[in-house]
Amino acid sequence: VQLQASGGGLVQAGGSLRLSCVASGPAFRSYTMGWFRQAPGKGREFVAAIKGNGGGTFYEDSVKGRFTVSRDNAASTVYLQMNSLKPEDTAVYYCAADRNLISSSVRIGQQYDYWGQGTQVTVSS
Secondary structure, three states: EEEEEEOOEEEEEEEEEEEEEEEEOOOOHHHHHEEEEEEOOOOOEEEEEEEOOOOEEEEOOOOOOOOEEEEEHHHHHEEEEEEOOHHHOOOEEEEEEOOOOOHHHOOOOHHEEOOOOEEEEEOOO
């Protein structure tokens, strides 16, 4: 599986961005898709995930109510709609995929087998 993330950019605080991640390979609908981010000088952080086959969504506490993860299985694409952006959301955002994750593991980056190249999100104050 290859992942291609896009949609990052520079936005003012309070603004919105939508990230996309297109996956190549079969059986996309069965994959758990995750979004992670890494700010300068910090470790990688879980942001959101959506399980395959209608298994539900998961969010990091600081983005709940502001970010929405969704998927279009026909287009093999996962989205991260980010609203009410804050300067602390500034980071490189990565999408990740794995076929066999259980719900308790979706927040753990090391559990994902496939990663995209990252897209920069910068939120100015």
